[in-house]
Amino acid sequence: MSHQAVAMTPPIKIFLADANFLFIEGLSVMLSTIADFELAGMTRNASETLHQVQQVQNDIILVDANFFFQGHCTFGQHLREVHRGKILVLHDAISVSCLKKITSLADGFLSKTASRHQLCDSILAVVEGRFIKQIKGSLFASLNSTFQQELVSRYELTPREVEVIRLIALEFLSVEIAQKLCVSEHTVDTYRKNITKKLNVRNVAGIVNFAHRWQLV
Template identity: 30%
Template sequence: MVNVLKLNFMEKIKVFLIHDYDALMDSIESILNDSESIVVVGKANSAALAEQLIRTKTPDIVVADVSVCEKVGADLTKLIKREFPKIKVIVLSMQDDFINISKMIKSGATGYLLKNVKFHELHKAITKVMLGETYIQNSITAKFINGYQRENHTEEVNILSPREVEIIRLIAKEYTSADIGRMLFISEHTVETHRKNIWRKTGVKSIVGLLNFAHEHQLI
């Protein structure tokens, strides 16, 4: 497998840089060009100029500062992916929170790095992204994973109606369907219907499974 990957990189990875700070962009260019597997084929300090030059330079990867003045990060990434769908995008940002990382990944970026990234990790990110992987800077990976898990849990809870959540909490207190019906002023049959819907939506198959689901999603 390793030999195959090396063969794929016999041609240098062509990188295009977008950054509004020319001195930093020149520094990145110089270091990347020292690599045996990477070459910087162009650079731009604005989204408009980048769009124009990318058409002629045909890079494999765009490394873009998401704060470039006239285009916010997600818009810039979407523009690149819409106009040049084969090009992979690695974004540079000052934001390390899940919301911003997730927004950029959903916009089409396959790499997310902070502006303080070390050059050896930038090189690693370019290589990984070129292999079809998504790369998030090591120092913020855990934060992204935790945020992703919380978001998925929220989506799972959102499929439950407020009444179903209420019934789950009463079930957890060991009330019977008849008890719950009296407390909520609904029939026992209606409670049983809610219970069936809860089993179906959560995918649990027992009271123990339901309690585990409720604990995991902080319903009780």
């Protein structure tokens, strides 16, 4: 009785690059439990990543979005030059406008709050060249929604407080905000106090800076 050899698909070799030790360690442990994936290497800073990624054969690098905006912001160009595999950018609370700046440097984007299932799907999609098609369309709208959700979660803001922050940044007075929201001026003042405390800022300028940093206006 003859036995026909079965061709085995080689595992996808993954390189990890992230500054957060606990995150990258946890990610490496999770990936090691998935048969289709193989951990090729790990680094924790931009310069080490550019050096190591040339020495280690891999199919895809999962890299911290913050690496692209450190120093003189040349990391992305250099990574494209020295890395032959795909690039999946992992982001947390970074603005959508920043991510758009590196669209041409990445093959895909994924939030660090994504599930195990979403991570696996994204890795496969990027390796197969399918993910980049989504970037030009609805992906950034989705990222923007996720970005706002992370904002609300991190600072424990209510939807109404976010709206008040927007209006303050747009230079509306308390009496005008009260009229727009159909509440009393006293209620708006309460919102201001709560917002100041939650954001840990001292004055209106701090609130305005926060609004611009998180692209609320």
